[in-house]
Amino acid sequence: MSDWTETYRPTTLSEVRGNNKARDKLEEWAETWDDHQDAVIVHGSPGVGKTSAAHALANDLGWPVMELNASDSRGADVIERIAGEAAKSGTLTGGESGRRLVILDEADNFHGNADYGGSREVTRVVKSANQPMVLVANEFYDMSQSLRNACETIEFRDVSKRSIVPVLRDICRREDIEYEEEALEEIAEGTSGDLRSAVNDLQAVAEEAERLTVDDVVTGDRDTTEGIFDFLDTLIKEEDAEGALKASYDVDENPDEMLNWIEDNVPKDYQGAELADAYEFLANADRWLGRVRSTQNYSFWRYASDNMTAGVAASRREPKGGWTRYGPPSYWRKLGSSKGTRKTRDAIAERLAEREGTSVGTARREIMPFLSEMTHHCKNRDLTVQMAAAYDLDEKEVSFVTGSGKSTNKVQSIVEDAEELLTEQTVEHSGSAFFDTSDSDTDSAAETDTDSATGDEASQAASDGQGQETLVSAGENGAGSSEEDPDDAPAETGTPDETDDDQSGLNDFF
Numbered sequence: 001m002s003d004w005t006e007t008y009r010p011t012t013l014s015e016v017r018g019n020n021k022a023r024d025k026l027e028e029w030a031e032t033w034d035d036h037q038d039a040v041i042v043h044g045s046p047g048v049g050k051t052s053a054a055h056a057l058a059n060d061l062g063w064p065v066m067e068l069n070a071s072d073s074r075g076a077d078v079i080e081r082i083a084g085e086a087a088k089s090g091t092l093t094g095g096e097s098g099r100r101l102v103i104l105d106e107a108d109n110f111h112g113n114a115d116y117g118g119s120r121e122v123t124r125v126v127k128s129a130n131q132p133m134v135l136v137a138n139e140f141y142d143m144s145q146s147l148r149n150a151c152e153t154i155e156f157r158d159v160s161k162r163s164i165v166p167v168l169r170d171i172c173r174r175e176d177i178e179y180e181e182e183a184l185e186e187i188a189e190g191t192s193g194d195l196r197s198a199v200n201d202l203q204a205v206a207e208e209a210e211r212l213t214v215d216d217v218v219t220g221d222r223d224t225t226e227g228i229f230d231f232l233d234t235l236i237k238e239e240d241a242e243g244a245l246k247a248s249y250d251v252d253e254n255p256d257e258m259l260n261w262i263e264d265n266v267p268k269d270y271q272g273a274e275l276a277d278a279y280e281f282l283a284n285a286d287r288w289l290g291r292v293r294s295t296q297n298y299s300f301w302r303y304a305s306d307n308m309t310a311g312v313a314a315s316r317r318e319p320k321g322g323w324t325r326y327g328p329p330s331y332w333r334k335l336g337s338s339k340g341t342r343k344t345r346d347a348i349a350e351r352l353a354e355r356e357g358t359s360v361g362t363a364r365r366e367i368m369p370f371l372s373e374m375t376h377h378c379k380n381r382d383l384t385v386q387m388a389a390a391y392d393l394d395e396k397e398v399s400f401v402t403g404s405g406k407s408t409n410k411v412q413s414i415v416e417d418a419e420e421l422l423t424e425q426t427v428e429h430s431g432s433a434f435f436d437t438s439d440s441d442t443d444s445a446a447e448t449d450t451d452s453a454t455g456d457e458a459s460q461a462a463s464d465g466q467g468q469e470t471l472v473s474a475g476e477n478g479a480g481s482s483e484e485d486p487d488d489a490p491a492e493t494g495t496p497d498e499t500d501d502d503q504s505g506l507n508d509f510f
């Protein structure tokens with residue numbers, strides 16, 4: 001099941017609804033950019049189309065997009081290099097005009113990110129940028145006054161019910177869903193101006209219903225308090241997307257804990273493609289939780305919940321029955337605190353990223369769950385040994401990835417064998433040591449180019465190796481990708497000047 005907020009993300013400005021004035025202003029800003037050369041701040045509540053509008057604009061104008069996120073550990077100098085030198089150096093395949101659009105997401109959230117050198121540094125870079133920049137923010141006044149003064153400002157307002165309903169109607173038509181007009185109004189009413197929520201809600205309700213009625217939308221609230229074990233049963237075996245979401249309201253766990261519980265127990269009943277789908281939703285949820293942590297904006301919890309409940313329930317393809325021994329999240333049990341867990345996870349993700357030439361975020365969200373599944377409880381011992389060797393994992397890390405007990409002999413012997421394997425092997429090729437790269441002539445582990453999977457010509461950007469930029473070439477612009485990705489736009493990570501058409505072995509898997 002695809003994520004409708006992605007499937008129906010506007011690809012052209014004319015599809016951005018409910019903020020016509022802002023939309024026109026943005027277009028005008030871009031068209032006159034050569035004359036004024038100012039950056040623009042696009043601000044407003046979550047889910048009203050700010051980021052979509054920026055991408056749609058780039059698509060309309062044929063400008064490749066460079067997306068950066070304030071909570072990434074990429075410094076202002078990266079922006080400076082991208083925004084500042086692109087025009088001069090000509091190393092970037094921009095649109096015909098040589099323009100590219102730099103989108104700086106979460107621009108109200110530089111505090112606490114030392115890599116950006118503070119807001120003065122950001123302001124300086126923004127002022128001197130040689131490429132058009134859109135700064136996307138929720139809280140206008142969380143940005144420094146000098147930054148605000150340096151930019152043009154466009155406000156996106158909450159999307160009115162009047163504008164939300166036609167979007168939902170359009171989706172129903174395209175999905176071939178019969179609906180009662182009132183049901184759509186009810187959904188629009190409930191989401192207070194947040195179009196992303198409205199689309200998510202529509203998908204949750206429509207997933208099972210043959211015909212969308214008001215009753216589907218306003219079903220009686222349950223008031224039974226569910227324990228987490230009952231909830232897991234409900235989520236994994238019984239309820240549809242909407243039911244799962246509703247049931248989660250009654251569970252007394254915070255979203256981070258809930259995610260851990262679901263993540264650890266869902267493989268006990270889900271298999272194959274349905275498990276892969278479920279993991280994808282869990283990865284989305286994880287990303288939203290990360291965003292809550294970095295922005296302290298708790299309204300994102302809702303998107304995390306949608307993904308981990310409705311998404312997981314909707315991924316189920318085979319009926320489930322019987323009794324399953326669900327247990328507390330193994331990572332927690334084994335490693336104690338959540339902080340420790342996160343540290344271990346991130347340490348592994350960093351090594352994976354370095355080795356596979358992806359961003360840390362991608363490693364954490366996409367590669368790690370995949371590795372975990374393949375080596376679950378070390379069931380495939382050889383593979384687990386190879387993985388441990390490839391990424392130089394210690395016992396704690398092997399047990400983290402596989403979900404096995406750290407002190408077990410099995411994990412110890414796996415790590416020993418991995419060490420032996422390493423000394424035996426002269427790993428000469430610098431491509432992925434774990435994923436098969438034999439059909440590739442990739443000569444640097446830092447290269448990953450997914451462009452050919454998504455579009456035409458490769459976009460390139462300058463990088464200095466201290467972080468990968470995320471590039472989305474115009475025309476792809478996130479549309480059709482499987483997830484909304486605040487940190488890390490979907491298209492490609494690349495180390496420039498080297499980016500070519502090679503496919504790393506990793507790409508064969510995704």
Ligand SMILES: Nc1ncnc2c1ncn2[C@@H]1O[C@H](COP(=O)(O)OP(=O)(O)OP(=O)(O)O)[C@@H](O)[C@H]1O
Nearest residue numbers: 005008009016017046047048049050051052195196
């Ligand atoms: N104005 C809109 N017109 C059409 N679709 C929209 C609009 N706003 C949001 N959507 C839908 O919601 C999704 C998320 O929108 P988007 O990410 O652009 O919101 P945003 O305002 O940038 O929110 P955030 O600040 O949380 O990133 C889009 O992919 C699209 O499906």
